[in-house]
Amino acid sequence: MKRISILGVPVDNCTRRGAVERIEQLLRSGMQHMVATPNPEMILAARKDADFLRILQSASLNIPDGTGVVWAARHQKQTLQERVTGTDVMIDLCSLKHGYRIFLLGAMEGVAQAAKEKLMAMNPNLHIVGTFAGSPNVSDEQAIVEYINRTQAQLLFVAYGAPQQERWIARNLAKMPTVNVAMGVGGALDFIAGAQVRAPVSWQKAGFECAWRLLHEPQRWRRIWNAVIVFPLTVLFAR
Numbered sequence: 577m578k579r580i581s582i583l584g585v586p587v588d589n590c591t592r593r594g595a596v597e598r599i600e601q602l603l604r605s606g607m608q609h610m611v612a613t614p615n616p617e618m619i620l621a622a623r624k625d626a627d628f629l630r631i632l633q634s635a636s637l638n639i640p641d642g643t644g645v646v647w648a649a650r651h652q653k654q655t656l657q658e659r660v661t662g663t664d665v666m667i668d669l670c671s672l673k674h675g676y677r678i679f680l681l682g683a684m685e686g687v688a689q690a691a692k693e694k695l696m697a698m699n700p701n702l703h704i705v706g707t708f709a710g711s712p713n714v715s716d717e718q719a720i721v722e723y724i725n726r727t728q729a730q731l732l733f734v735a736y737g738a739p740q741q742e743r744w745i746a747r748n749l750a751k752m753p754t755v756n757v758a759m760g761v762g763g764a765l766d767f768i769a770g771a772q773v774r775a776p777v778s779w780q781k782a783g784f785e786c787a788w789r790l791l792h793e794p795q796r797w798r799r800i801w802n803a804v805i806v807f808p809l810t811v812l813f814a815r
């Protein structure tokens with residue numbers, strides 16, 4: 577899978593299906609891997625934060641989670657075949673008959689449990705061994721790590737928002753020896769649980785998911801401004 581660089585952040589040229597297949601390989605590799613979903617806001621954040629950039633550079637798979645990222649590749653005369661969202665990849669992984677032990681970490685109290693119920697309704701054989709809201713604070717992580725270790729989870733989805741979730745994974749992955757793949761998934765648990773309504777597929781395909789989120793969560797205006805104005809300008813004027 578070809579890896580390109582957008583403003584210094586590596587992004588893999590994968591399709592939705594290719595991402596799922598790659599993650600299945602990583603799960604079987606016997607090693608530990610982080611999967612990230614760089615979107616325009618994350619790429620801008622990494623420009624100002626060397627530690628976050630280093631974490632994204634260390635990820636085994638970085639899926640292009642944003643129309644802006646695909647556009648930026650095209651502007652650089654490189655190819656990213658399609659936008660692939662973390663939520664879609666998570667849903668696909670949870671729809672497979674693979675039997676991996678899955679843990680859902682993060683989101684507001686009760687959301688991970690509600691997401692578990694939705695995922696189990698889609699795939700009754702799914703093996704979700706634990707859910708926990710917790711917090712991304714360093715002071716809480718030891719207890720969370722011990723809890724995850726007791727479940728012997730192999731696939732860990734972390735929903736603390738970027739960059740906290742990537743930092744959390746970078747600090748803790750090695751302390752959870754049964755976890756083969758840890759993936760930061762942002763608002764995915766909210767979407768799956770139905771706590772947030774996702775844009776209709778037609779809006780997603782047209783690249784308007786950002787506009788949908790602005791309508792439903794106007795408090796995100798600064799993040800959306802960064803994604804649709806600051807990021808493209810930064811790409812256009814990057815040397």
Ligand code: UDP
Binds near residue numbers: 737763765
């Ligand atoms: N979150 C959390 N604890 C925190 C901060 C955030 O559990 O201290 C959760 C929040 O409830 C949401 C997710 O992290 O489920 C972040 O969602 P957001 O929509 O901001 O992520 P994005 O998809 O934009 O990366």
